[in-house]
Amino acid sequence: MAFQIPTDLHPELMPVAWLLGTWHGNGRGDYPTIEAFGYEQEVAFAHDGRPFLHYFSRTWITDEAGERVRPGALETGFLRPSEEGRVELVLAHPTGYAEIWYGEVDGARITLATDVVARTVTAKEYTAGQRMYGLVEGALMYAHDMAAEGQPMQSHLWGKLERA
Numbered sequence: 597m598a599f600q601i602p603t604d605l606h607p608e609l610m611p612v613a614w615l616l617g618t619w620h621g622n623g624r625g626d627y628p629t630i631e632a633f634g635y636e637q638e639v640a641f642a643h644d645g646r647p648f649l650h651y652f653s654r655t656w657i658t659d660e661a662g663e664r665v666r667p668g669a670l671e672t673g674f675l676r677p678s679e680e681g682r683v684e685l686v687l688a689h690p691t692g693y694a695e696i697w698y699g700e701v702d703g704a705r706i707t708l709a710t711d712v713v714a715r716t717v718t719a720k721e722y723t724a725g726q727r728m729y730g731l732v733e734g735a736l737m738y739a740h741d742m743a744a745e746g747q748p749m750q751s752h753l754w755g756k757l758e759r760a
């Protein structure tokens with residue numbers, strides 16, 4: 597069934613309404629300090645009538661055949677449209693990070709960068725991130741760059757999700 601904008605959606609969420617719903621797909625990841633890997637991902641963007649989206653992403657590391665090997669990264673948070681074309685994002689990770697992001701919405705494309713990354717004493721040295729999300733022919737495509745473990749900002753993840 598085609599995606600329909602919920603009738604009780606807060607007007608401030610209109611620019612990001614295209615994210616709403618559950619998405620499923622696959623991605624690839626890499627970084628200079630680790631082995632490249634593939635993963636399966638499920639993402640949900642939900643609303644309750646108030647002017648924020650609840651975001652939840654879960655992943656599974658996959659083998660060459662695309663079969664799940666083990667649970668991978670999880671993250672959850674809140675996407676908060678602010679003034680015209682701007683968004684704020686608050687994210688938390690089980691790997692010991694809490695982040696504040698700011699970004700811009702340009703049609704069916706969102707670009708975001710971290711303003712603050714806080715980490716627990718035992719977390720790996722991840723210091724900054726950049727993300728781009730875009731709706732391309734009905735698919736949610738994204739790329740995620742990071743600066744971590746002494747490396748400059750560069751690609752860690754890229755994925756493609758279809759409406760579930």
Ligand code: HEM
Pocket residue numbers: 623625627629630631633635637655656657668669671689693720721722742744745752753
């Ligand atoms: C789709 C989501 C993600 C997947 C599937 C994923 C997967 C991986 C994998 C497989 C590794 C190699 C080490 C390991 O097995 O744990 C890794 C390392 C790492 N990831 Fe991710 N990751 C994801 C998202 C993130 C996010 C959102 C962050 C930052 C908040 C992040 C930060 C890191 C860091 C700092 C390392 C360590 C690099 C090193 O040890 O040199 N990852 N990731």
